[in-house]
Amino acid sequence: MLAETICSAVSAAGLGVAAVMAYRKRFLTATRIAAYSLVPIGLALTGVVAWVAGIAYKPSVWIGFGLLAVAWLLFTTTRAVERRGDGTRKQRRAAERAARGEAVAPAASAPSLGSGAPAARAQSAPAARAKRSSASPDEDFSDIEAILKKHGI
Numbered sequence: 001m002l003a004e005t006i007c008s009a010v011s012a013a014g015l016g017v018a019a020v021m022a023y024r025k026r027f028l029t030a031t032r033i034a035a036y037s038l039v040p041i042g043l044a045l046t047g048v049v050a051w052v053a054g055i056a057y058k059p060s061v062w063i064g065f066g067l068l069a070v071a072w073l074l075f076t077t078t079r080a081v082e083r084r085g086d087g088t089r090k091q092r093r094a095a096e097r098a099a100r101g102e103a104v105a106p107a108a109s110a111p112s113l114g115s116g117a118p119a120a121r122a123q124s125a126p127a128a129r130a131k132r133s134s135a136s137p138d139e140d141f142s143d144i145e146a147i148l149k150k151h152g153i
Contacts, residue, residue: 003049004050006040007049008040010040010041011037011041014038015038017033017037018033
């Protein structure tokens with residue numbers, strides 16, 4: 001009952017201020033103040049004020065708010081850790097693909113997988129591994145040099 005009385009008083013005061021603003025020919029401001037003034041009485045008449053007053057003093061409600069705060073804290077913490085980690089999901093997937101040998105050449109528009117047939121890929125993979133293992137430590141680094149020159153390093 002007290003909450004409804006306070007809401008009514010606040011609305012009446014706001015409507016009084018709106019009337020003064022309208023008298024001073026500030027109609028836009030008066031309309032805005034009148035709109036804000038009608039909100040408290042509208043909430044009181046719909047029962048929202050009584051509902052909020054009813055839940056404000058229950059310990060179970062505050063425990064629920066506490067659990068929601070803990071959940072929000074966990075979500076934001078994990079998000080921050082993920083951002084500080086090893087890049088975005090797209091970057092991690094690209095790194096995984098590169099580790100498996102599905103990398104895209106720097107100037108290529110498609111992955112360099114060889115021919116399109118699965119059998120041909122299966123046959124070419126061991127040959128590529130053998131070629132890599134037989135390469136000397138002083139192999140050609142021209143593509144790496146081109147990338148470094150491109151970036152001014």
